Amino acid sequence: MWNDEEKAIFIQVLKEYGPDLADEQIDMLLQYSSKVVEENQKINLTAITKPEEFAVKHIIDSLLVLDHVSAKSIVDVGTGAGMPGLIWAIVYRDCQYLLLDSLKKRVKFLGQTVSLLGLDNVKYLHSRAEEAAKASSIRESFDIATARAVASFQVLLEYCLPFVKIGGKFIALKGPDAKEEVASSKKALAILGGEIEYIYDYQLPLDMGDRSLIVVKKVATTPKKYPRKPGTPTKSPL
Numbered sequence: 001m002w003n004d005e006e007k008a009i010f011i012q013v014l015k016e017y018g019p020d021l022a023d024e025q026i027d028m029l030l031q032y033s034s035k036v037v038e039e040n041q042k043i044n045l046t047a048i049t050k051p052e053e054f055a056v057k058h059i060i061d062s063l064l065v066l067d068h069v070s071a072k073s074i075v076d077v078g079t080g081a082g083m084p085g086l087i088w089a090i091v092y093r094d095c096q097y098l099l100l101d102s103l104k105k106r107v108k109f110l111g112q113t114v115s116l117l118g119l120d121n122v123k124y125l126h127s128r129a130e131e132a133a134k135a136s137s138i139r140e141s142f143d144i145a146t147a148r149a150v151a152s153f154q155v156l157l158e159y160c161l162p163f164v165k166i167g168g169k170f171i172a173l174k175g176p177d178a179k180e181e182v183a184s185s186k187k188a189l190a191i192l193g194g195e196i197e198y199i200y201d202y203q204l205p206l207d208m209g210d211r212s213l214i215v216v217k218k219v220a221t222t223p224k225k226y227p228r229k230p231g232t233p234t235k236s237p238l
Helices: 004-017 023-039 051-063 085-091 104-117 153-163 178-183 186-192
Strands: 073-077 096-101 122-126 142-148 164-174 194-203 210-218
Touching: 004 023, 004 051, 023 051, 023 085, 023 104, 051 085, 073 085, 073 153, 085 096, 085 104, 085 122, 096 104, 104 122, 142 153, 153 164, 153 178, 153 186, 153 210, 164 178, 178 194, 178 210, 186 194
Parallel strands: 073 096, 073 142, 096 122, 142 164
Antiparallel strands: 164 210, 194 210
16 A cells, blocks of 8 residues: 555656646545555556556556547446546546456455445446347447457457447557557458547657557447357457
């Protein structure tokens, strides 16, 4: 758990390099981040625990792309510790979120954190994407599906596009090799009903790396056979 000095470093970095945030939002982001670092001693949530690096690589990285997000409903697939979905939910409140993860311990953490922060715009679900996307109640029902560092772009398309309604978007937060990943995903896009809208490249502050945002528009219904059974998208990408 961070001490007072580490908390001050986190706040300073967030204020200096992040977007404009209200004091309440900064406080909630600090509570969230401290909770992640504390619980990380019990369950594997992140390899990044130093306040400066956490602020940049987790919080600011998630928030820098919010200008590209406009929705009433968002599903975060493979959310892990709630990145970016829970971070977005703190700052972009006029939206309903579903946080999806396959590990029960992480989902329990999400539930505790949502309660701690008093967020009434977040639900969470313990399930694999391949199984959750088959449920008629949530299939093709979201304005946006997002995923961050979960799998290759090809695999993410099969995980995420089935959740998105036609006209909605899949937003992938990726590293600097996004264009190469997109180039090898033409078949998957055609099969699953998506097309690339644009790729946005950006740099993290303090020379902490290059990132890319891939925005995919859902232009056709995803065939019911997708996603395939658990494990298949990873073993045999489209």
